[in-house]
Amino acid sequence: MKIGFIGSGQITKAVIEGIINSKLKIAKIYISKRNKKISRNLKAKSKRIIILKDNQEIIDKSSWIFLAVTPDVGNKILYKLKFYKNKMIISFISTINMTQLKKITGLKKNIVRVIPLPPIALCKGPVPIYPPNTKVKKFFDKLGTTVQINNENLSLNFWTTSAMMAPFYEILYTLSNWLVKNGIKKDNAQKYISYLFNALSEDALKYKKNLKKLVKQSQTPGGLNEQAVNDLRKAGFYNLLEKTSNKIIKRLKKSQFN
Numbered sequence: 001m002k003i004g005f006i007g008s009g010q011i012t013k014a015v016i017e018g019i020i021n022s023k024l025k026i027a028k029i030y031i032s033k034r035n036k037k038i039s040r041n042l043k044a045k046s047k048r049i050i051i052l053k054d055n056q057e058i059i060d061k062s063s064w065i066f067l068a069v070t071p072d073v074g075n076k077i078l079y080k081l082k083f084y085k086n087k088m089i090i091s092f093i094s095t096i097n098m099t100q101l102k103k104i105t106g107l108k109k110n111i112v113r114v115i116p117l118p119p120i121a122l123c124k125g126p127v128p129i130y131p132p133n134t135k136v137k138k139f140f141d142k143l144g145t146t147v148q149i150n151n152e153n154l155s156l157n158f159w160t161t162s163a164m165m166a167p168f169y170e171i172l173y174t175l176s177n178w179l180v181k182n183g184i185k186k187d188n189a190q191k192y193i194s195y196l197f198n199a200l201s202e203d204a205l206k207y208k209k210n211l212k213k214l215v216k217q218s219q220t221p222g223g224l225n226e227q228a229v230n231d232l233r234k235a236g237f238y239n240l241l242e243k244t245s246n247k248i249i250k251r252l253k254k255s256q257f258n
């Protein structure tokens with residue numbers, strides 16, 4: 001199979017690294033020259049990667065085309081390209097909905113929206129797919145854990161929670177920095193915090209633990225975890241997560257369905 005990516009930014013980089021690390025059998029991966037640094041670095045990783053200057057050439061040479069540009073760029077450049085009904089279009093673009101994608105590509109079917117996240121480079125992480133599509137699911141099953149969604153409106157909930165990536169890393173950074181301020185070397189601080197949160201997530205996942213129970217089980221009555229979670233609750237930390245999610249989904253709905 002030959003595949004092509006329009007846009008070579010962060011998410012293209014992660015997906016292609018995942019493909020290289022996976023068992024997927026892909027004969028050729030066409031990528032656009034933009035971004036130059038990323039496309040050059042990717043090319044150096046595999047002979048199967050070919051850089052093309054022209055977005056149309058990427059479409060013409062590929063049987064699956066991944067749209068990985070920002071919404072603004074997408075709205076500017078995709079209308080000018082010719083898409084073909086026998087080729088699969090997989091869009092990673094957050095705020096261009098299915099109706100708009102059909103209009104932009106002039107196609108009625110073979111369009112799928114997918115939400116990959118950077119850990120796809122490690123072949124890890126959830127991959128929501130809308131609408132359900134057996135071939136696309138089979139492909140992304142090799143790159144992470146697929147979740148098929150029937151309703152586009154519901155898929156916005158996953159986009160919303162995926163916006164918690166940067167806030168999550170900010171928590172790790174804040175705690176790591178706190179350790180540094182208290183005399184721990186930066187390397188050790190980062191290592192400790194990253195391993196701590198990795199282990200906690202793995203524990204929650206591996207034993208399919210009920211998250212509410214997990215919050216309870218991880219507190220000793222009168223202990224330090226109890227103090228921390230209660231203090232953060234009182235300060236509105238968790239309520240803010242909900243409020244922020246509500247704001248994000250509002251923005252997404254406005255951009256997609258107005």
Ligand SMILES: NC(=O)c1ccc[n+]([C@@H]2O[C@H](COP(=O)([O-])OP(=O)(O)OC[C@H]3O[C@@H](n4cnc5c(N)ncnc54)[C@H](OP(=O)(O)O)[C@@H]3O)[C@@H](O)[C@H]2O)c1
Pocket residue numbers: 006007008009010011012032034035036055067068069070071073077092093094095115116117118
């Ligand atoms: N990052 C994520 O975690 C993530 C997750 C899921 C979905 N997405 C979605 O994926 C899309 C891309 O996100 P990203 O984070 O990868 O953004 P990004 O790093 O900004 O990448 C966008 C890419 O588009 C390129 N580009 C700009 N104009 C172009 C043109 N005319 N032709 C071809 N390429 C062009 C840019 O090149 P230059 O650098 O040269 O301008 C850049 O390589 C967005 O719609 C986003 O919503 C992102």
